[in-house]
Amino acid sequence: MTDVLDPAVQPTTTATDETWWRQASVYQIYPRSFADADGDGIGDLRGVTAKVPYLTSLGVEAVWLSPFYPSALADGGYDVDDYRDVDPRLGTLDDFDAMVTALHDTGIRVIVDVVPNHTSDRHEWFREALASPKGSPARDRYVFRDGTGPSGQDAPADWISIFGGPAWTAVGDGQWYLHSFAKEQPDLNWANREVRDDFLTTLRFWSDRGVDGFRIDVAHGLAKDLPAGDLPTWAEVSALPKDGTHPLWDRDEVHEIYAEWRRVFEEYTPARTAVAEAWVPADRRARYASAEGLGQAFNFDLLEADFDAGSFRTIIEFNLGLAEQSGSSTTWVFSNHDVVRHATRYALPPRSGDAEHAPTTEKQGSAWLLAGGSQDDLDRDLGLRRARAATLLELALPGSAYLYQGEELGLHEVGDIPDSDRQDPAYFRNPGVDVGRDGCRVPIPWTREGSSFGFGPDGAHLPQPAWFADSSVEAEDTDPDSTLNLYRAALRLRRTLQSEEHLEWLETGRDDVLAFRRPNGWTSVTVFGDEPYRLPRGELLLASAPVADGVLTGVGTAWLRP
Structure with a gap:
């Protein structure tokens, strides 16, 4: 280094x-x-x-x-x-x-x-929603829906949460709430x-x-x-x-x-x-x-x-x-x-x-x-x-x-x-x-x-x-x-070298090597393969792998400047 x-x-x-x-x-x-x-x-x-x-x-x-x-x-x-x-x-x-x-x-x-x-199911809003009747302002802060079946005993849909398992959970009065993630994470209603x-x-x-x-x-x-x-x-x-x-x-x-x-x-x-x-x-x-x-x-x-x-x-x-x-x-x-x-x-x-x-x-x-x-x-x-x-x-x-x-x-x-x-x-x-x-x-x-x-x-x-x-x-x-x-x-x-938000790609002659130059001349060269690569001329600032006589060993990145 x-x-x-x-x-x-x-x-x-x-x-x-x-x-x-x-x-x-x-x-x-x-x-x-x-x-x-x-x-x-x-x-x-x-x-x-x-x-x-x-x-x-x-x-x-x-x-x-x-x-x-x-x-x-x-x-x-x-x-x-x-x-x-x-x-x-x-x-x-x-x-x-x-x-x-x-x-x-x-x-x-x-x-x-x-x-x-989503909030947690311990958030004061959700506790209020569970204690309030369906159709209440407290429930409208979340995504509640009536279940299906004669008494709402079945989920509104067969949706699956990001973490697996059903995305709807019953609250005991025929209604269910949506949770895109865990059941402890009820989704908020952002139309509210x-x-x-x-x-x-x-x-x-x-x-x-x-x-x-x-x-x-x-x-x-x-x-x-x-x-x-x-x-x-x-x-x-x-x-x-x-x-x-x-x-x-x-x-x-x-x-x-x-x-x-x-x-x-x-x-x-x-x-x-x-x-x-x-x-x-x-x-x-x-x-x-x-x-x-x-x-x-x-x-x-x-x-x-x-x-x-x-x-x-x-x-x-x-x-x-x-x-x-x-x-x-x-x-x-x-x-x-x-x-x-x-x-x-x-x-x-x-x-x-x-x-x-x-x-x-x-x-x-x-x-x-x-x-x-x-x-x-x-x-x-x-x-x-x-x-x-x-x-x-x-x-x-x-x-x-x-x-x-x-x-x-x-x-x-x-x-x-x-x-x-x-x-x-x-x-x-x-x-x-x-x-x-x-x-x-x-x-x-x-x-x-x-x-x-x-x-x-x-x-x-x-x-x-x-x-x-x-x-x-x-x-x-x-x-x-x-x-x-x-x-x-x-x-x-990096804090001394940052410049305009652009880069110029440089020709490397190899498909497994990427090189680019920032507008101030700061150059980065990355070798993705195992074969060594001769770096372009310039002052070596930093390298993630050994550099000997201007040659970067395989799998490494080097920074240079003019």
Whole structure:
């Protein structure tokens, strides 16, 4: 690894306060698995505050906190009891304010998760709805329907939830409520004005506390249009086109909601920003990212892609085009709290025997988990080399980069969690089909030893494997070739090198090598195959793999400048 940047040089950026998000490096914190300050085995906000020096040394420009709200944890905190408070197990509002202050004091901005498609079944609104008669204003905040059959004893339709099992649950008086996810997550009725106004209050509540932006969970699910009579079957619903008229997903009128949110964002200086989690056809993503809407939308295309030069180039070109169309910037993601870590995806055996290093996919990662998640099935070294190369390429691209806690340590997925320790509802609702997302949510290791590798003073809420010791912050901190120090060098350099949001592809003479130049001359070269590659002339700034006499070994990325 080569890093020629003098640590005394203060990073600079072309972003203004209003446009900081366009090319920011954003670090996702899953609070329950980041750092535990009070010793109850669950990460908390004071744990985040204690790690601000670490985040500063890492060099990220913003953190995104997954939900920290009061919750029964039926879905890892995405079942929210109260949108304007902190789960007592994670801290208090005072702890939140102290955390924001500590982050802001070091120049790190704060993004928080908002979960608007559904509340938890413990939310005061839903408890009121259950205690109220059908047709009441309390029930109108949610999606209630009469059941079928003489007494409404049968579900309104045979719909299936995202987590498996029925999407309708009876409440005992002939009515049923819709839950697109777990039964503990009743869907809100966004045609109700009270629902809309309450979320505007929530956005102002956190903005007033200094939050800089919001990540919007299931952003494409809010607007719904269910026919008044008989509901279509699940087969019929599943066959409907995703063109803005689907009854459940990505309806055109959802953007009326976000136009209202944008007006709230613009009440602040600088304006608050947002990024949509919208699993929609690529040609419909731009509206979520428009300046009149949320401002940015996740693109998960690289996350789902094969480790292949041609696939990467096609995806990059397409998404930069979409960003230009929306006037936004694109996002790049390889790992998050919902998917198998990319070091592991890239470490799996080839899918077929027709190539020496056939690519892997997120679906293959899920299949590996279902088969038992044995570390013996992984080429861990190859997976890490690919992950390092992919991330260095990601950080050179125009747009913002979203990083998931622990990837800077090169962490692999924890695949062999005992069934008795699992927490994800996807596992319980899809036995034999889905083992859930716990493997990427295991608390990260800070030290080589201890009951939880430094996560907290008294164990962790998910079991950590012994191999975490060698991937801990302590183990990697002073190793100049560690993945942690690669990330530190890359993030520090990135802030000095960012320029206009464009790139120029360079001819490499090989199908397995991608190279591009940013407008200021910053050049990135990625070798996807095993054969060494002679780099173009220039000053070597950083490399994810060894470089000798101007030659980059196979599977690696190098940065250069004139």
